[in-house]
């Protein structure tokens with residue numbers, strides 16, 4: 085699963101990315117620090133069912149800590165977008181093409197209102213953070229409309245002369261955008277265009293279609309960053325104004341401090357937690373003491389740094405992912421090498437047993453016979469939707 089970290093310049097996208105990946109992408113208090121996309125791996129938590137077997141698991145793809153598996157997700161941090169980026173302002177918007185395959189976006193905003201649309205730092209409260217939600221969305225719509233329009237005139241023939249379905253025509257225009265045929269159909273239902281004559285579509289038709297596709301295919305969660313510079317009351321009020329987009333107050337700087345201090349062996353901290361402890365025997369310098377006591381005060385005020393919550397809100401809330409554990413032995417929950425619960429997959433809610441088989445391995449999908457529920461030991465039909473936390477054996481022809 086791929087997720088884009090987007091937003092205007094200087095709001096803390098790379099700080100959020102570094103906190104989640106523990107990489108060292110450049111961060112600085114001026115706009116356009118990031119000039120090319122950074123890719124890395126973050127992780128989201130799902131409960132590990134190993135306790136039900138009274139035995140430890142043998143994780144392959146997602147380590148297990150205190151009963152939770154940390155499932156990797158790919159994060160892509162991109163340069164900042166400014167109003168008019170689609171017309172070449174700032175660094176333009178070409179880099180968004182790196183986000184074509186992204187399943188959703190973490191949109192980082194300056195929740196303290198202390199950054200101008202062009203990324204200049206100003207006194208917190210000078211700008212209304214809700215504004216960057218609106219214009220950034222228009223920039224994303226312009227990007228999708230542009231992809232939709234590439235080679236448009238040449239290809240309308242397929243519909244108008246060769247009788248192709250408009251869904252197929254649009255699907256072909258949008259290849260690589262990770263937009264499903266169902267999402268294309270959903271967009272076409274909201275935007276009534278002339279299905280037989282795409283050459284009659286106006287620029288406005290294409291823009292409205294792009295907006296509907298963005299809504300259907302690229303869910304977003306707002307990370308209202310720099311919460312350390314504002315109040316919970318102001319954030320709550322902002323959350324109401326940007327609804328229905330979900331908003332999580334974050335302090336990427338605090339999260340990065342905690343994760344780096346954990347890596348350095350100075351503190352014990354689980355991402356997402358509301359507390360941390362100084363590691364036994366750790367000797368902290370006075371600046372480290374100060375930084376950590378500021379973080380402690382932030383946690384007391386906000387409950388957590390919000391960064392892990394924002395990511396998980398995107399994956400489990402906006403993107404409706406559930407966790408499914410494939411096994412080869414439905415009683416012992418092991419694979420052929422006797423590893424217990426080696427893998428866990430994040431799949432969309434509603435994924436059927438057969439679709440899941442394809443996800444694990446194409447051969448398992450092609451040769452699918454049935455699935456077996458690891459808890460009830462009952463057979464699951466091909467079209468049976470899997471539940472969150474399911475342990476499943478796929479039975480396939482050899």
Ligand SMILES: Nc1nc2c(ncn2[C@@H]2O[C@H](COP(=O)(O)OP(=O)(O)OP(=O)(O)O)[C@@H](O)[C@H]2O)c(=O)[nH]1
Nearest residue numbers: 093094095096097098099112116117118164336337
């Ligand atoms: N107060 C505060 N400052 C933060 C926080 N997160 C990031 N910053 C600061 O904001 C500035 C910009 O951070 P970056 O992560 O480089 O921002 P960016 O959005 O990636 O910026 P560009 O790549 O230039 O678009 C840096 O000085 C960070 O230290 C935060 O939670 N609180």
Ligand SMILES: [Mg+2]
Nearest residue numbers: 097098117118
């Ligand atoms: Mg950056």
